[in-house]
Amino acid sequence: MARVLVAMSGGVDSSVAAALLVEAGHDVTGVTLKLWGGEGESRCCSVVDVEDARRVAAQLDIPHYVFNFADEFERRVVAPYVDAYSEGRTPNPCVECNRTMKWGRLLERAVETGFDRIATGHHARIVETPDGHALLRGRDPEKDQSYVLYMLGRSELSRTLLPVGALTKQQVRSRAKRLGLRTADKSDSQDTCFVSRAGRSAFIAARVGSIPGPIVDTTGTVLGKHGGIHEFTVGQRRGLGVAVGERRYVVEVDAETATVTVGECGSLLRDEVRISDLDFVAGRPVDGARVLAQMRAHGAAVPARLERDLVRFDSPQPRVAPGQVVALYDGDRVIGGGVAA
Numbered sequence: 001m002a003r004v005l006v007a008m009s010g011g012v013d014s015s016v017a018a019a020l021l022v023e024a025g026h027d028v029t030g031v032t033l034k035l036w037g038g039e040g041e042s043r044c045c046s047v048v049d050v051e052d053a054r055r056v057a058a059q060l061d062i063p064h065y066v067f068n069f070a071d072e073f074e075r076r077v078v079a080p081y082v083d084a085y086s087e088g089r090t091p092n093p094c095v096e097c098n099r100t101m102k103w104g105r106l107l108e109r110a111v112e113t114g115f116d117r118i119a120t121g122h123h124a125r126i127v128e129t130p131d132g133h134a135l136l137r138g139r140d141p142e143k144d145q146s147y148v149l150y151m152l153g154r155s156e157l158s159r160t161l162l163p164v165g166a167l168t169k170q171q172v173r174s175r176a177k178r179l180g181l182r183t184a185d186k187s188d189s190q191d192t193c194f195v196s197r198a199g200r201s202a203f204i205a206a207r208v209g210s211i212p213g214p215i216v217d218t219t220g221t222v223l224g225k226h227g228g229i230h231e232f233t234v235g236q237r238r239g240l241g242v243a244v245g246e247r248r249y250v251v252e253v254d255a256e257t258a259t260v261t262v263g264e265c266g267s268l269l270r271d272e273v274r275i276s277d278l279d280f281v282a283g284r285p286v287d288g289a290r291v292l293a294q295m296r297a298h299g300a301a302v303p304a305r306l307e308r309d310l311v312r313f314d315s316p317q318p319r320v321a322p323g324q325v326v327a328l329y330d331g332d333r334v335i336g337g338g339v340a341a
Contacts, residue, residue: 002116003027004161005109007102008057008064010049012183013121013164015056016172019179020163021119022060029115030057030064033101035073036194052183059181069105076100078194085200085230086208088255089323092297093192094148103156110159117161124149124334125165126157133157135281135334140168147297150327150337151279204230213258215242218251218267229253232260234321235268251319269316273340274309275326280336292329295320295340301329309338 004021008014008030021028032053050066057064077096084091102120110118123138124146132154138144152160164172176184195203210228217223224242226232231239236250240262251268252261273295278284285291285306292301293311303314311326320326320340327337 001025001027002161003029003114004117004119005029005031005106005113005115006119007106007121008032008053009121009189010046010052010056010183010186011121011189012176012181012186013123013172014053015121015181015183016167016175016179017119017121017161017163018056018062019060019175019181021161022062028060028062030060030062031106032064032066033106034066034068034070035077035097035101037070037074052186055182059179067106067109069101072105073097073101073194076104081192082204082207084323085204086255088229088253090233090321091323092148092325093194094297095151095325098148099151103152103160107156107159117159119161119163121164122149122162123165123169124162126160126162132282136165137329137332137334138165142298143169145297146334147294147325147327150281150325150334152281153279154282157281201228201231204228211258213260215240215260215262217244217248218261218263223262226260229255229258229260234319253322265318268318270313270319271316272310272312273317273320273326275311275338276309276341278309278336278338281334285335290330291335292331294327294329295324301327309341 004026006018006021006028008018018028018030032050054064077093081091081093107118122145123140123143125136125138127134127136135146135149135152135157137146173184205228212225212227214222215224215226226241232250232253234250240248248262249265249268250260251263287307289306291304291306293304294301302317305312322340324340325337326340328335
């Protein structure tokens with residue numbers, strides 16, 4: 001049995017993860033990460049969440065602590081998120097939070113204080129193979145979170161436990177109810193946790209301001225004006241602020257000129273996407289390897305080939321927004337991934 005430091009967010013998944021570890025006989029300690037010290041009405045690190053985690057830990061008779069990583073979260077997750085939108089890119093803050101906070105600072109602290117493993121409530125699976133640890137999709141396809149863990153290598157996987165990855169969400173809630181955990185019926189967090197209820201646009205505008213600009217079609221004809229490029233992302237259909245009688249989608253966001261280009265659905269289609277900052281679980285596959293490419297957290301994975309830093313689709317796909325994660329799979333096994341250029 002191992003000494004395990006389990007990240008307890010105050011939600012049902014991490015609560016059950018902690019319970020399963022206790023049942024398995026591990027020496028378990030719970031910790032809640034205080035990541036956000038900003039707007040009080042955001043949905044991140046609330047007093048309620050910390051209290052829920054503390055109460056669950058008490059039910060399980062395990063120690064519970066709070067680690068304050070707020071300054072680093074601001075510097076390594078929130079600031080890059082704001083910068084990305086103000087530069088016309090679409091970031092995934094959950095990926096950077098996992099990379100820098102949970103498998104960054106938390107794992108470092110766990111090692112420093114003598115823990116053998118860290119654990120979280122992510123819906124993904126870690127298995128041991130003859131070649132080393134592998135990361136697989138979670139058992140519940142609707143809740144699978146392997147997409148936001150694509151950057152984990154074998155070193156991190158060897159020190160990680162994901163206890164609920166083999167369960168469906170319904171099974172997680174059923175287990176929580178049987179144990180009488182206070183989080184059994186707690187709703188899942190949605191959207192970007194640190195953004196206040198006023199929304200993304202207001203959050204970013206309050207930090208960096210807004211630069212208005214034109215909305216044009218693919219021929220360059222001006223259709224209207226917008227209040228700031230941070231209000232848009234490639235592929236967006238709703239809230240464009242123009243009425244042209246037929247559906248239009250954002251196909252380009254040009255930060256230099258503050259221009260947003262919209263077009264018909266067909267103008268979004270691409271045969272490939274170039275990706276940067278590539279990470280692989282167990283080393284780069286051979287050039288031209290067949291992969292399944294997933295471009296959204298809960299999107300369908302599509303057949304493709306990986307050629308150096310290009311993912312070439314078997315059939316045209318809607319353009320991937322610059323800054324968005326492209327995760328690569330071999331069946332259910334995560335190969336790695338990167339960020340759309």
